[in-house]
Amino acid sequence: MPNEVPTAQSADVDFAALLHNEQARLQAQLTELGFADHGSGLSYDSNFADSSQVTAERGEAERLATELREALDEVDAALKRLEDGTYGICEVCGKPIGEARLEAKPAARRCIVDAAKH
Ligand SMILES: [Zn+2]
Numbered sequence: 001m002p003n004e005v006p007t008a009q010s011a012d013v014d015f016a017a018l019l020h021n022e023q024a025r026l027q028a029q030l031t032e033l034g035f036a037d038h039g040s041g042l043s044y045d046s047n048f049a050d051s052s053q054v055t056a057e058r059g060e061a062e063r064l065a066t067e068l069r070e071a072l073d074e075v076d077a078a079l080k081r082l083e084d085g086t087y088g089i090c091e092v093c094g095k096p097i098g099e100a101r102l103e104a105k106p107a108a109r110r111c112i113v114d115a116a117k118h
């Protein structure tokens with residue numbers, strides 16, 4: 001396999017593909033909200049009228065966009081760990097994160113035990 005990514009575990013799941021899917025999904029949601037791709041700060045559509053109703057909606061959209069950006073950052077960090085060969089290792093205890101957990105949450109930084117502590 002020319003595309004094989006070295007990971008700490010003998011995973012037969014393509015986590016790079018999972019992460020790229022997740023990245024595309026999050027970016028599509030941000031675009032849908034009217035926010036530019038992450039990294040360029042908040043650039044809301046300036047044609048938006050300034051009524052209180054719209055302000056409330058914008059506040060909600062910004063809150064959601066912030067969450068989406070944070071999730072994107074997590075995905076970016078996970079892709080970087082994939083490159084570094086540290087993907088799938090719990091950043092707290094150093095043990096491998098379960099494959100099932102990574103499939104459900106490919107950007108996870110911690111094993112399920114350590115994640116539950118926070
Ligand atoms: Zn752990």
